[in-house]
Amino acid sequence: MMNEYQQPSTVITIEFLLNSGERFVVSDFISGPQPDAAIQAVGEQLASDMNEGKLRHFAYWEGDTYQYEVVKMDQVAAFSITFNEGDAEGGEE
Secondary structure, three states, X not given: OOOOOOOOEEEEEEEEEEOOOOEEEEEEEEEOOOHHHHHHHHHHXXXXXXXXXXEEEEEEEEOOEEEEEEXXXXXXXXXXXXXXXXXXXXXXX
16 A cells, blocks of 8 residues: 555656667666656666666566566666556556
C-alpha cells in the first residue's frame, strides 16, 4: 500500500547492445509524476556511464525469478529505454 509521500513506481525496460553484438534486456524502476523526464534522466546517466566504464547494477523480479544483472558500461555500443504507461503502479483507476 502506498502512503501519501510515496511516488508511483514505473517499470522501464532497457535493452543493451554490446560491442560484441550480444543483446540483452533488463528492467529498472523510476518514480515521479512525469515518467518521460525520469526516463530522459536515466538515459543521460547511462550515456555518461558508457564513457567511464562504470558498472551498473539492475535487480528486479521477472515472474517468479529474481534477476540481478551487472553491465560494464564501456562494453555497451547502444541502448534503448521503453516503458508501458499501463505498467505504472498507482495509476488512475
